[in-house]
Amino acid sequence: MSLLNILKRIEPDKKKSPFLHTLYDGFFTFAYAPDTVTKDGVHIRDGMDLKRLMVHVVIAMQLCYLFGTYNIGHQHFVAAGQYLGFLEGFHLKLAHGLIMLLPAFVVAHVVGLGIEFYYAAKKGHAIEEGFLVSGALIPLIMPPDLPIWILAISIAFAVIIGKEAFGGTGMNIWNIALLSRVFIFFAYPLTISGDQCWISGFDKIAGGVTANYGWWHTGFFNTLFDWMGLDGFNKATTIVDGFSGATPLALAYEGGWEKVTGVFSESQLLWGMVPGSIGETNKVFIVFGALFLIITKVASWRIMAGMVVGLIGTTLMLNAIGSTPFMQVTWYQHMLMGSFLFAMAFMATDPVTAASTEKGKWIYGILIGAIGLIIRVMNPAYPEGWMLAILLMNTFAPTIDYFILESNIKKRLNRV
Amino acid sequence: MKTLPTKSAGILIFLMSSLPVFAQSSSAGGSPLLIGLIATCVILVLWALFTLASNLLKIEAKKHGIDTEKSGFSIIPWISDFMPGKPKYIGSDRYIKLSKGHDILLEGEAKPEIHVADVHRFAIKPTDFHGMSPIPKVEFEIGQSVKAGDPIFYDKKMDTIQYCSPVSGEIVAIERGEKRSISAVVVLADKNIQYKNFNVPSIEQTSREELVDFFHSSGLWALINERPFDRVPDATKIPANIFISTFDTAPLAPDANFIIEGNQESFQKGLDVLSKLTSGKVHLGLDGRDSKKSPHATFVNATGVEKAYFAGKHPVGNVGIQIHHVAPIKAGQTVWTLGIQEVITIGRMFLYQKFDASRIIALTGSELKNPVYVKTFLGANIGDLLIGNLKNPESRIISGDVLSGKQVHADGFLCFRDDQVTVIKEGNEHELFGWLLPIEPRPSISGTFPNFLYPDHKFEANTNTHGEKRAMVVTGQYEEVLPVDTYPQHLFKAILSNDLEKMEGLGILELTEEDVALCEFVCTSKNPIQQILRQGLETVKEQS
Numbered sequence: 001m002s003l004l005n006i007l008k009r010i011e012p013d014k015k016k017s018p019f020l021h022t023l024y025d026g027f028f029t030f031a032y033a034p035d036t037v038t039k040d041g042v043h044i045r046d047g048m049d050l051k052r053l054m055v056h057v058v059i060a061m062q063l064c065y066l067f068g069t070y071n072i073g074h075q076h077f078v079a080a081g082q083y084l085g086f087l088e089g090f091h092l093k094l095a096h097g098l099i100m101l102l103p104a105f106v107v108a109h110v111v112g113l114g115i116e117f118y119y120a121a122k123k124g125h126a127i128e129e130g131f132l133v134s135g136a137l138i139p140l141i142m143p144p145d146l147p148i149w150i151l152a153i154s155i156a157f158a159v160i161i162g163k164e165a166f167g168g169t170g171m172n173i174w175n176i177a178l179l180s181r182v183f184i185f186f187a188y189p190l191t192i193s194g195d196q197c198w199i200s201g202f203d204k205i206a207g208g209v210t211a212n213y214g215w216w217h218t219g220f221f222n223t224l225f226d227w228m229g230l231d232g233f234n235k236a237t238t239i240v241d242g243f244s245g246a247t248p249l250a251l252a253y254e255g256g257w258e259k260v261t262g263v264f265s266e267s268q269l270l271w272g273m274v275p276g277s278i279g280e281t282n283k284v285f286i287v288f289g290a291l292f293l294i295i296t297k298v299a300s301w302r303i304m305a306g307m308v309v310g311l312i313g314t315t316l317m318l319n320a321i322g323s324t325p326f327m328q329v330t331w332y333q334h335m336l337m338g339s340f341l342f343a344m345a346f347m348a349t350d351p352v353t354a355a356s357t358e359k360g361k362w363i364y365g366i367l368i369g370a371i372g373l374i375i376r377v378m379n380p381a382y383p384e385g386w387m388l389a390i391l392l393m394n395t396f397a398p399t400i401d402y403f404i405l406e407s408n409i410k411k412r413l414n415r416v
Numbered sequence: 417m418k419t420l421p422t423k424s425a426g427i428l429i430f431l432m433s434s435l436p437v438f439a440q441s442s443s444a445g446g447s448p449l450l451i452g453l454i455a456t457c458v459i460l461v462l463w464a465l466f467t468l469a470s471n472l473l474k475i476e477a478k479k480h481g482i483d484t485e486k487s488g489f490s491i492i493p494w495i496s497d498f499m500p501g502k503p504k505y506i507g508s509d510r511y512i513k514l515s516k517g518h519d520i521l522l523e524g525e526a527k528p529e530i531h532v533a534d535v536h537r538f539a540i541k542p543t544d545f546h547g548m549s550p551i552p553k554v555e556f557e558i559g560q561s562v563k564a565g566d567p568i569f570y571d572k573k574m575d576t577i578q579y580c581s582p583v584s585g586e587i588v589a590i591e592r593g594e595k596r597s598i599s600a601v602v603v604l605a606d607k608n609i610q611y612k613n614f615n616v617p618s619i620e621q622t623s624r625e626e627l628v629d630f631f632h633s634s635g636l637w638a639l640i641n642e643r644p645f646d647r648v649p650d651a652t653k654i655p656a657n658i659f660i661s662t663f664d665t666a667p668l669a670p671d672a673n674f675i676i677e678g679n680q681e682s683f684q685k686g687l688d689v690l691s692k693l694t695s696g697k698v699h700l701g702l703d704g705r706d707s708k709k710s711p712h713a714t715f716v717n718a719t720g721v722e723k724a725y726f727a728g729k730h731p732v733g734n735v736g737i738q739i740h741h742v743a744p745i746k747a748g749q750t751v752w753t754l755g756i757q758e759v760i761t762i763g764r765m766f767l768y769q770k771f772d773a774s775r776i777i778a779l780t781g782s783e784l785k786n787p788v789y790v791k792t793f794l795g796a797n798i799g800d801l802l803i804g805n806l807k808n809p810e811s812r813i814i815s816g817d818v819l820s821g822k823q824v825h826a827d828g829f830l831c832f833r834d835d836q837v838t839v840i841k842e843g844n845e846h847e848l849f850g851w852l853l854p855i856e857p858r859p860s861i862s863g864t865f866p867n868f869l870y871p872d873h874k875f876e877a878n879t880n881t882h883g884e885k886r887a888m889v890v891t892g893q894y895e896e897v898l899p900v901d902t903y904p905q906h907l908f909k910a911i912l913s914n915d916l917e918k919m920e921g922l923g924i925l926e927l928t929e930e931d932v933a934l935c936e937f938v939c940t941s942k943n944p945i946q947q948i949l950r951q952g953l954e955t956v957k958e959q960s
Contacts, residue, residue, distance in 0.1 A: 032849075037881065040944070041944050041947055044937065045883070047859070296862070357903055405903055
């Protein structure tokens with residue numbers, strides 16, 4: 001008996017238990033592509049569908065996941081002054097990273113998908129795949145030390161208010177992942193901004209504070225590592241004196257590029273061995289992901305190119321003014337710090353919330369690049385601008401499209 | 417023409433551009449003058465070598481009888497070699513190259529040989545005509561005999577326009593669909609076709625009105641398609657232009673150059689007649705895709721028409737796309753379009769005084785044992801056409817191409833304007849992880865499939881939808897396959913939200929189903945785009 005027959009046999013009744021049936025259908029269509037055939041209209045269809053599209057975005061960010069997990073641990077031990085070499089204490093850094101990231105990942109999906117399943121069952125249609133990408137993106141754009149319950153609330157807010165209230169996948173105005181982040185940003189600002197949140201495993205970032213290890217560290221992993229003859233987590237781990245936990249951007253705001261390079265080297269910035277949101281630090285892997293998305297034509301290269309143009313143009317303007325040290329930072333230095341590249345590759349390119357015309361995508365990208373950089377450099381309250389810039393342009397994307405459509409309509413009318 | 421001086425200049429520029437690199441790498445020692453001298457020597461030596469090699473290549477080529485003068489033959493590639501420009505055979509005619517679109521290559525192309533099909537039954541289907549009233553007036557009863565060219569039925573709304581029998585024989589059935597609507601009038605054909613004799617007016621001496629009356633009564637009018645809306649033309653409107661596409665780029669489409677063979681006289685006559693019926697011009701769209709081989713002489717040498725050559729990918733052969741680029745339809749205008757076989761039928765009427773609706777049909781598709789061309793008549797029975805040729809009786813049989821054709825029953829009839837039958841596999845099977853890791857290659861424009869590695873591969877496509885219907889998420893994919901200056905996604909959304917002004921503004925009247933069929937094919941969210949467009953066209957028609 002084949003797997004197909006087994007799966008068919010356990011199919012729940014649609015009328016008796018719509019929720020279970022929706023759930024079953026969601027997982028079944030993951031295992032097997034449906035056997036539906038074309039009716040009126042075209043007789044053959046492109047092999048591409050929404051599942052495949054979404055999964056390719058998730059694939060594109062896998063390197064960021066791998067590196068992000070490890071970097072959580074790396075930053076933890078850097079704060080403690082132990083295992084300063086990147087590959088030293090590999091198993092401990094990985095274990096710590098997993099302990100911090102896995103719960104976030106699981107909770108993000110349980111909450112987000114749970115809400116999706118519920119609404120799909122209620123509306124009586126199949127589960128839309130939109131949350132596949134949002135669910136994978138959300139942990140990457142959060143600080144490593146974020147309390148899980150805040151994450152859960154923010155996702156519930158983003159999915160219910162941001163998406164389902166507008167009619168589900170494809171209808172939302174704002175990027176779901178960013179909406180959950182901005183919710184935390186305004187509701188629980190201290191957990192997502194400042195110098196306190198970028199290093200995990202400590203209650204407070206200050207010299208002499210002891211690491212906060214739980215059962216997974218001292219019970220599970222220490223036993224495992226002990227059995228394997230490796231070093232374990234040391235309960236007496238403390239933060240070294242003088243460690244501030246500041247991100248490159250915070251440093252740049254205080255003293256420009258010089259202050260940044262006083263703490264982090266350029267290669268550290270490029271390869272992402274710096275504190276920051278989980279997925280945004282490694283620029284090389286993000287560029288890989290972006291290239292993957294462009295080559296597979298999953299994401300719009302126009303938006304990405306537009307953002308780069310906007311960033312460079314605005315930076316050159318600010319360089320010309322140059323009244324603060326941060327204004328003197330060049331465009332490639334800006335790309336090395338913060339989450340510009342991550343926002344460019346994965347956030348701004350969300351097709352649902354971006355502008356949908358070709359010209360509109362250019363304008364949309366350029367404006368995000370310009371506005372985001374202005375927020376980053378000029379506004380002391382917000383250390384990073386891309387989230388707010390993208391959400392702002394999400395709001396204006398339909399307006400951009402409107403004017404481009406109007407010009408096309410006018411052109412046609414003028415033919416007479 | 418690339419002459420020696422331009423070529424040498426090209427080499428010089430190429431080598432000069434490498435000079436700074438050269439200079440930089442050895443900047444550690446030596447004066448700029450010395451480096452300059454060395455560089456010049458290197459350039460001269462390389463130039464001599466290139467020229468020598470190029471000439472040797474030419475001598476060798478001449479030995480093999482290759483024309484080295486015409487095609488810019490050289491060892492050094494030129495930009496134009498990678499981006500072919502206007503083919504030489506076009507001359508001063510218009511040449512329009514479109515970059516958007518996609519060619520779907522499928523298995524089962526018809527071999528260039530014509531078989532005579534043994535078809536017994538033929539049918540004219542009122543359902544093939546958009547906007548016809550569901551119960552047209554049938555002028556014969558079952559059992560009566562007709563000649564080829566006898567009017568069989570007419571639409572009560574436009575009662576002068578006759579729909580004529582393509583063959584002689586006996587009316588054997590009037591098939592009915594929902595609410596007693598007539599779905600087909602079937603004629604059992606005689607062995608030897610008897611033609612009705614027509615009193616054909618001479619085109620030089622007749623007025624347009626008389627000519628139109630003759631078209632109405634002789635069944636020729638129904639052969640014409642009117643745009644917008646794709647329907648039999650309104651008798652009161654004079655078309656702004658008439659458009660004929662002489663090539664079809666749809667998957668597995670019949671080769672017009674093959675069909676036209678031997679029909680030069682009738683085709684030209686048809687064009688002459690048509691040019692009397694329009695206030696504008698008859699426009700011919702020719703195939704300019706091949707950089708070497710020109711289309712059939714019949715098309716190239718056609719007179720009294722405006723010719724434009726087109727290059728690009730499907731849907732460049734669609735008449736709607738050609739209209740958009742040659743003379744777009746203005747508000748309130750109508751234009752006529754015809755297929756080449758319809759033009760031939762019109763031409764034969766004026767040459768031989770008979771309604772000769774013979775057709776050459778391409779039988780195509782991966783599920784046919786022997787894909788060939790067959791000679792038969794309009795509205796032939798599909799079962800008779802395909803007898804003994806099907807690999808699997810469960811296959812999908814399509815009158816037309818896989819993109820905009822109609823699914824027909826194994827005992828159905830060819831649709832009125834179709835010159836192709838396609839038979840492909842049904843895809844009603846579950847596929848394990850088919851959405852992620854498909855086992856069989858499938859046509860796609862997506863970069864997530866490795867299709868770019870084998871650009872000439874002919875796919876054995878099936879009818880599986882490869883996914884379920886979703887909300888429109890992806891943007892920009894319709895634009896990629898629709899070479900028309902509009903925003904298709906916004907147009908379709910305007911139709912769904914019933915926004916009449918926006919629909920018209922974005923040019924719904926310039927499109928019909930076949931033009932947007934590729935949009936439907938590529939749609940990631942599996943939306944029924946052609947159906948949406950038709951819905952929009954109906955709305956516009958009702959409102960105007």
